[in-house]
Amino acid sequence: MSEFIAALERAFAPGAASSPIGALRRRAFETFAARGVPSLRDEDWKYTDLSRVLAAPCALSPAATASSALPAYVDGAARLVFVNGVYSAALSAAAALPAGVTVHRFDELATRAPDTLAPLLERQATGRAGPFAALSAAFAADGVYVDVAADAAPDSPLHVVFLRTDTAEPAFSAPQLLVSAGHHSRLTLVETHAGGAGSRVSAAVTEIRLADGATVDHYRIVDEPAAASHLGNVYLQPGRDAIATSWSFVVGAGLARVDLHAELAAPGAAVVLNGLFLATGKAHVDHHVRIDHAAPHTTSAQVYKGIANDRGRGVFNGKIVVHPDAQKISATQASNNLLLSDDAEIDTKPELEIYADDVVCQHGATIGRLDDDSLFYLRARGVPRDVAEAMLSYGFADEVVAPVAVPALKAWLEARLTGAAIGREDAA
Amino acid sequence: MLKIENLHVEVAGKPVLRGIDLTVAPGEVHAIMGPNGSGKSTLAHVIAGREGYEVTQGSVKFNGKELLALEPEARAAEGVFLAFQYPVEIPGVNNVYMLKAALNGIRKYRGLPELGAAEFLGFIKAKAKAVGLKDSLLNRPVNQGFSGGEKKRNEIFQMSVLEPLLAILDETDSGLDIDALKAVAEGVNLMRSPGRSFVVVTHYQRLLDYIVPDYVHVLAQGRIVKSGPRELALELEARGYDWLVEAAA
Structure with a gap:
């Protein structure tokens, strides 16, 4: 067993084995420990080497109240803020929650309604969502379950921010964000993983289940320091005629792996998945997408863009599975990538498994450099x-950034992508 | 202002310019004419600093400074502007934003303070009006979805914002109808001044009806084969290039 797992096992305090959640955590940890840290020999991990970042023992993140500043785009917005995995009432603005949105924190549920928490984590504990979702379930202490009432359509976004403090020792945390959107409800959700310097590992899980006719726009931002490893897991399950749109922006982290899985099991269900990553320095960013078209008349559309500079490395793996009888589905996938230096590398791989015959599936992948004509023109x-170069990179990313419908987030992304050097100010 | 001496340029090992000498004094307008493939656009691009050209001999001095040693952005900051034959479309980068980065890059090079957003915006709106560029194009991505005429007008607009000392117009007339051509020429003429020079590269005489040159040079096979006053352009219009090309061969 690796030092990483052994140290976590020593820190593991799942609670009473007789309680549903205690039992589930034990099962989740066993699932993870039996699976172990994936190696390059695993097909799903062949481009992402965890052996270095998950070699050293990690302590659990210390409880903390103070934290680095919140990202500018959450200013004044309804927000739940977790610092090192623990809810911070001081940094949160929970009084301003949008109408129809109820939030339940895991530690509250564990005492108030212990029987409800374990089923919420069941999918993760089984290992079906991968080893790090199981690890996250085992250690999830103070995650959040967001419930959106049927027909609720709050007009402002809900922010959930997972901050980390500066830590001297490598620290582990397990952020959890579970969302249930009632039928015909509509929610905009902005999830952020950020914080101060220090070596750390996050095993983060986001699950969004949409009842019939619901719409969720989900923005997920990873902006962590170079010493951080982010292992994210996003699961989307739209019901009949429901639409889940999920953006994944990875603009910082030494190593970031984001697994996204969408299960389209009801007719008319749709997902739109957009992503943008920036791999600079020695950063390694890996997006693994899997979409299961398990019902007819389902739709998926993906646009992922990657920019790698310096010795940055990017990976995109997009798997689309069209199940038998999932007729009349439409699946599109684009992976467009930009290499800004000779030492940067991007690997992109579509995987299509199609077992139905009346379907529309399109995919395309490009890896290019900045256009010489454009560069000379400027x-x-x-x-x-x-x-x-920053402007052209930004122009390349614009297709994914332009549709961002939270203005403060969009402005932040624009500034982040173009770099402070340019001093962009909106001229209009 | 501009002094080109014995300029030899190769592209992929093939000589394209074979000994160009050209001197442009402040306030002068020089037209460079010549058949396709004579090296006109190469000359324009080499002055502006495009990569991919190998200068094997000669020098290009601008106000006494060797341009060939400078990066393209430094040449722009010294006061050189190239209006492109085919202006590049740049998705996602709006015109105003690009110009602000350009102008502030130039100001920084010259040791001037950067312009603030409000100051800059007022400045470019006045310039856009002067060259007849629609306001709606200002905040569009650079040249994207612009008509041919709008692209060329945008080049002239950018030139008017950057206020170069030497403007090189590379076949600015290509693809323009007569109204667009007149409008572009008018924009150029507004900018003529005793301190500003122009090198107008064109295949056709008609642009020179509207931007009247002081000198006309004919480029053929990488050399200037004939120079003369404005009337030379009219002669070329009547006789074509063949007589000069044959004489040069």
Whole structure:
């Protein structure tokens, strides 16, 4: 057993084995420990080497109240903030929750309604969602379950922010965000993983279940320091005629792996998955998408864009499975990537398994460099080379950023992508 | 202002310019004419600093400074502007934003403070009006979805914002109808001043009806084979290029 697992096992305090949640946590940890840390020999992990980042023992993140500043785009917004996995009433603005939105924190549920928490984590504990979802379920202490009432349509977004404090020792945490959107409800959700410096590992799980006719727009931002490893797991399950849109923006982290799984098991269910990553320095960013079209008339559309600079490395693996009898489905996938340096690398791989015959499936992948003509055009106007490169990279990313419907987040992304050097200000 | 001496340029090992000498004094307008493939656009691009050209001999001095040693953005900051024959479309980057980055890049190079957003916006709106560029195009991505005429007008607009000392117009007339051509020429003429020079690269005489040059040079097979006053352009219009090309061969 690796030092990483052994140290977590020593820190493991699942609670009474006789309680449903205690039993579930034990089962989840066993699932993870039996599976172990994936190696490059695992097909799903062949481009992402965890042996270095998950070699050292990790302590559980210390409880903390103070934290680095919240990202600018959550200013004034309804928000739940967790610091090192623990809910922070001081940083949260829970009084301003949108109408129709109820939040339940795991530690509350564990005492108030212990029988309800375990079923929420069942999928993760089985290992079906991968080893790190099981690990996350085992250690999830103070996650959040968001319930949106039927027909509720709050007009402002809900932010859930998972912050980490600076830590001297490598620290582990297990952020959890579970959402249930009632029928014909509509929710905009912004999930952020960010915080101060220090080595750390996060095993984060997001599950969004949509009842019939519901719409959820989910923005997920990973903006962690270079010493952080982020292992994210996103699960989307839209009901009949429900639409789940999920953006994954990874703009920071030494290693980030985001697994997204959408199960389209009801007719008319749709997912739109967009992603953008920036791998600079020695960052490694891996998106693994799996979409199961398990019912007819389901739709999926993916656009993932990657930018790798310096010695950055990007991976995109997009699997689409069309099950037998899932006729009249439409699945599209685009993976477009930009290499900004000779040492950067991007691997992109579509995987299509189609067992139905009346379907529309399209996929395309590109890996390119900045266009010389465009670069010369800007430089000939007097734009310095580094600024011109940032502008063109931004232009490349724009397809994914432009539709972001939370203005403060969009402005933050634009500034982040173009770099402070440019000093972009909206001219209009 | 501009002094080109014995400029030899190769592209992929093939000589394209074979000994160009050209001197442009402040306030002058020089037209460079010549058949397709004569090296006109190469000359324009080499002055502006495009990569992919190998200068094997010669020098290009701008106000005494060797341009060939400078990056393209430094040449722009020294006061050189190239209006492109085919302006590039840049998705996701709006015109105003690009110009602000350009102007502030140039100002920084010259040791001037950067312009603030409000100040800049007022400045470019006035310029857009002067060259007849629609306000709605200002905040569109650079050249994206612009008509041919709008793209060329945008080049002239950018030139008017950047206020270069030397503007090189590379076949700015190509693809324009007569109204668009007149409008573009008018924008250029508004900018003529005793301190500003123009090098107008064109295949056709008609642009020179509206931007009247002080000198006309004919480029053929990488050399200037004839130079003369404005009337030379009219002669070329009447006689074509063949007589000069044959004489040069």
